[in-house]
Amino acid sequence: xxxxxxxxxxxxxxxxxxxxxxxxxxxxxxxxxxxxxxxxxxxxxxxxxxxxxxxxxxxxxxxxxxxxxxxxxxxxxxxxxxxxxxxxxxxxxxxxxxxxxxxxxxxxxxxxxxxxxxxxxxxxxxxxxxxxxxxxxxxxxxxxxxxxxxxxxxxxxxxxxxxxxxxxxxxxxxxxxxxxxxxxxxxxxxxxxxxxxxxxxxxxxxxxxxxxxxxxxxxxxxxxxxxxxxxxxxxxxxxxxxxxxxxxxxxxxxxxxxxxxxxxxxxxxxxxxxxxxxxxxxxxxxxxxxxxxxxxxxxxxxxxxxxxxxxxxxxxxxxxxxxxxxxxxxxxxxxxxxxxxxxxxxxxxxxxxxxxxxxxxxxxxxxxxxxxxxxxxxxxxxxxxxxxxxxxxxxxxxxxxxxxxxxxxxxxxxxxxxxxxxxxxxxxxxxxxxxxxxxxxxxxxxxxxxxxxxxxxxxxxxxxxxxxxxxxxxxxxxxxxxxxxxxxxxxxxxxxxxxxxxxxxxxxxxxxxxxxxxxxxxx
Amino acid sequence: xxxxxxxxxxxxxxxxxxxxxxxxxxxxxxxxxxxxxxxxxxxxxxxxxxxxxxxxxxxxxxxxxxxxxxxxxxxxxxxxxxxxxxxxxxxxxxxxxxxxxxxxxxxxxxxxxxxxxxxxxxxxxxxxxxxxxxxxxxxxxxxxxxxxxxxxxxxxxxxxxxxxxxxxxxxxxxxxxxxxxxxxxxxxxxxxxxxxxxxxxxxxxxxxxxxxxxxxxxxxxxxxxxxxxxxxxxxxxxxxxxxxxxxxxxxxxxxxxxxxxxxx
Numbered sequence: 001x002x003x004x005x006x007x008x009x010x011x012x013x014x015x016x017x018x019x020x021x022x023x024x025x026x027x028x029x030x031x032x033x034x035x036x037x038x039x040x041x042x043x044x045x046x047x048x049x050x051x052x053x054x055x056x057x058x059x060x061x062x063x064x065x066x067x068x069x070x071x072x073x074x075x076x077x078x079x080x081x082x083x084x085x086x087x088x089x090x091x092x093x094x095x096x097x098x099x100x101x102x103x104x105x106x107x108x109x110x111x112x113x114x115x116x117x118x119x120x121x122x123x124x125x126x127x128x129x130x131x132x133x134x135x136x137x138x139x140x141x142x143x144x145x146x147x148x149x150x151x152x153x154x155x156x157x158x159x160x161x162x163x164x165x166x167x168x169x170x171x172x173x174x175x176x177x178x179x180x181x182x183x184x185x186x187x188x189x190x191x192x193x194x195x196x197x198x199x200x201x202x203x204x205x206x207x208x209x210x211x212x213x214x215x216x217x218x219x220x221x222x223x224x225x226x227x228x229x230x231x232x233x234x235x236x237x238x239x240x241x242x243x244x245x246x247x248x249x250x251x252x253x254x255x256x257x258x259x260x261x262x263x264x265x266x267x268x269x270x271x272x273x274x275x276x277x278x279x280x281x282x283x284x285x286x287x288x289x290x291x292x293x294x295x296x297x298x299x300x301x302x303x304x305x306x307x308x309x310x311x312x313x314x315x316x317x318x319x320x321x322x323x324x325x326x327x328x329x330x331x332x333x334x335x336x337x338x339x340x341x342x343x344x345x346x347x348x349x350x351x352x353x354x355x356x357x358x359x360x361x362x363x364x365x366x367x368x369x370x371x372x373x374x375x376x377x378x379x380x381x382x383x384x385x386x387x388x389x390x391x392x393x394x395x396x397x398x399x400x401x402x403x404x405x406x407x408x409x410x411x412x413x414x415x416x417x418x419x420x421x422x423x424x425x426x427x428x429x430x431x432x433x434x435x436x437x438x439x440x441x442x443x444x445x446x447x448x449x450x451x452x453x454x455x456x457x458x459x460x461x462x463x464x465x466x467x468x469x470x471x472x473x474x475x476x477x478x479x480x481x482x483x484x485x486x487x488x489x490x491x492x493x494x495x496x497x498x499x500x501x502x503x504x505x506x507x508x509x510x511x512x513x514x515x516x517x518x519x520x521x522x523x
Numbered sequence: 524x525x526x527x528x529x530x531x532x533x534x535x536x537x538x539x540x541x542x543x544x545x546x547x548x549x550x551x552x553x554x555x556x557x558x559x560x561x562x563x564x565x566x567x568x569x570x571x572x573x574x575x576x577x578x579x580x581x582x583x584x585x586x587x588x589x590x591x592x593x594x595x596x597x598x599x600x601x602x603x604x605x606x607x608x609x610x611x612x613x614x615x616x617x618x619x620x621x622x623x624x625x626x627x628x629x630x631x632x633x634x635x636x637x638x639x640x641x642x643x644x645x646x647x648x649x650x651x652x653x654x655x656x657x658x659x660x661x662x663x664x665x666x667x668x669x670x671x672x673x674x675x676x677x678x679x680x681x682x683x684x685x686x687x688x689x690x691x692x693x694x695x696x697x698x699x700x701x702x703x704x705x706x707x708x709x710x711x712x713x714x715x716x717x718x719x720x721x722x723x724x725x726x727x728x729x730x731x732x733x734x735x736x737x738x739x740x741x742x743x744x745x746x747x748x749x750x751x752x753x754x755x756x757x758x759x760x761x762x763x764x765x766x767x768x769x770x771x772x773x774x775x776x777x778x779x780x781x782x783x784x785x786x787x
Contacts, residue, residue, distance in 0.1 A: 026563070390777045391699060391774065391777055430702075431702055431703075435764050443764060444703075444764070447703060447704070448703055448704040448706075449703050449704070449764065449765075450703055451701075451702040451703035452703075510702070510765070511699075511702070511766075512765070512766055512767060512770045515770060515773070516770075
């Protein structure tokens with residue numbers, strides 16, 4: 001929550017008229033929350049085969065000068081709980097020290113804690129591979145949680161729902177032509193470029209979240225989601241959702257859900273969100289939860305409509321309710337061609353001249369869904385870079401992502417989310433960073449100095465999926481909004497480290513930082 | 524932005540008259556630096572005198588070995604000009620890589636060099652090609668035009684009318700872009716004419732300058748290898764969050780080598 005949200009409400013009451021807050025870009029740079037400000041030290045114990053035995057992590061997390069909404073949650077529950085990653089490391093110790101500083105508050109941003117955990121772990125795994133003389137893909141394989149171990153209880157609270165980490169890795173290695181890398185590196189060398197390849201096998205916790213679980217962690221809210229699905233007498237459908245769509249395409253994906261379930265043409269469905277004068281109370285869009293939690297609430301409301309519709313159709317068709325079957329938008333008497341379209345049923349519900357006794361009129365249901373567990377999307381991202389050792393410029397020449405998001409409802413929207421997430425992660429790895437001078441003055445206060453990733457900073461992405469079925473999610477979906485931002489930073493940095501033969505480089509790996517690392521590596 | 528009065532003039536005489544009468548007047552060409560600066564309240568001129576209506580400041584012509592570009596010619600016009608592409612292709616390329624399409628279609632040659640941003644592209648070409656800056660009062664040689672950070676030899680009521688670029692036998696501009704602004708962290712314009720080499724360097728120091736040490740090394744040995752032995756003093760180099768002085772000095776050499784290679 002931002003203070004202007006409260007200020008506007010207060011001002012509105014004071015002057016008794018609508019008040020609008022407008023922030024300019026400079027204010028946004030100065031006062032909006034920052035993300036991901038950790039300094040961490042990690043150690044891994046292995047046996048002689050490179051099998052992880054224990055991991056110890058000490059983290060200092062900057063909270064900024066004031067507490068933000070998720071200030072302490074991000075570096076603790078959303079970070080330390082994901083430190084197992086995709087691996088069966090039996091012992092994990094994590095200590096997080098949160099510190100106040102003079103920066104803007106640090107809050108949740110796309111991935112929130114999970115990018116930090118994944119970056120630390122996937123960098124550490126690459127260092128382990130190098131120390132053990134193992135290929136980065138091989139050390140991951142040796143330590144993956146096996147497919148038959150799910151649901152898998154990690155040593156850090158979370159219990160993973162489903163996963164097949166080898167499947168995603170294999171597919172990603174094939175997509176990236178991992179075997180052909182040595183040849184490509186050789187060719188790049190002849191052009192004076194250092195080519196490197198980097199893997200990142202991430203897992204994240206989405207579909208946030210079971211209310212009881214977050215209650216135990218001290219959250220002040222329940223993290224269910226709500227939906228209302230309303231037929232109008234005309235047969236048109238309005239879907240009210242408590243989540244909000246600011247570019248995620250809920251209008252399309254949620255309408256698809258309703259079309260698939262109720263057989264109503266998609267053009268007859270309107271998804272309504274974000275207007276608190278119209279929609280019911282909801283918990284919002286974050287933590288890749290809109291479909292995994294909000295979508296399920298919509299599906300449940302649709303189920304209620306089907307149950308009620310069976311009663312109405314049975315009465316109209318003079319059949320027993322148990323004989324009515326619903327498919328493709330029609331309520332039919334089983335084994336006959338006697339049927340009623342769902343729009344006719346809806347009309348009957350609003351014009352109940354001949355109607356089941358005691359049944360409420362209207363065709364309008366709401367439902368809530370409180371998930372039983374988080375969902376755990378996972379995948380392997382592979383980044384290939386060419387570093388210009390003379391300037392330190394990093395070019396991402398190939399990027400392959402294979403993700404397990406469970407079932408995909410709208411593959412085009414999912415792919416868009418993956419693309420956007422990867423660019424977000426590339427920005428963190430190569431370009432972005434809020435910097436203050438020694439007087440506390442923010443010196444990245446405009447886009448002249450703050451480098452946002454642009455289209456020419458990334459190649460075309462190769463995206464594929466290795467889905468598993470999360471048993472606790474009625475739609476079989478896991479969530480996809482944050483994966484790219486979580487998977488990308490270590491894949492990019494591992495690729496740069498591989499290109500230069502170095503163990504460490506901080507983000508953002510700016511040209512000067514990379515040039516300096518290249519100097520050290522060759523000297 | 525603070526209040527100001529706006530005047531659009533249609534002749535150089537009117538422009539001079541207007542600025543002399545103004546309390547704290549400023550000429551505006553394309554406004555691509557000045558308007559954001561005013562928006563951020565870093566500049567607050569009393570009068571903004573728009574040179575956009577003066578036809579004689581616009582246009583490109585080639586006469587013998589000289590390309591004359593009017594001060595109010597936009598970067599996009601220079602980039603797209605077949606005359607410039609034919610006579611000095613490196614100059615057309617330079618113009619085509621300034622800023623973004625919006626900047627290129629509003630920003631002008633005269634505006635760029637009068638502003639003399641330490642990271643602007645055009646000053647490197649003005650120096651590297653040994654161009655002459657023509658004003659309503661006189662002609663100023665490229666070497667003497669840029670005097671310091673955002674400072675030029677121009678007087679307050681002096682208007683740039685055109686820049687005269689001599690053709691070169693071979694020339695190239697190499698820019699190392701700031702990843703955020705895409706201004707030049709270092710930009711090097713190398714031109715070779717009749718065996719004499721000139722090097723214009725932008726982005727590296729307080730304002731664009733001639734790379735005298737580089738010229739010395741390249742005169743007589745116009746190869747990238749000739750640059751290797753040159754010492755670039757780092758004391759005068761700019762230093763900011765994007766590039767330290769040491770890194771900039773290194774980039775001056777790398778960009779020079781690449782420009783020399785592109786000339787061959």
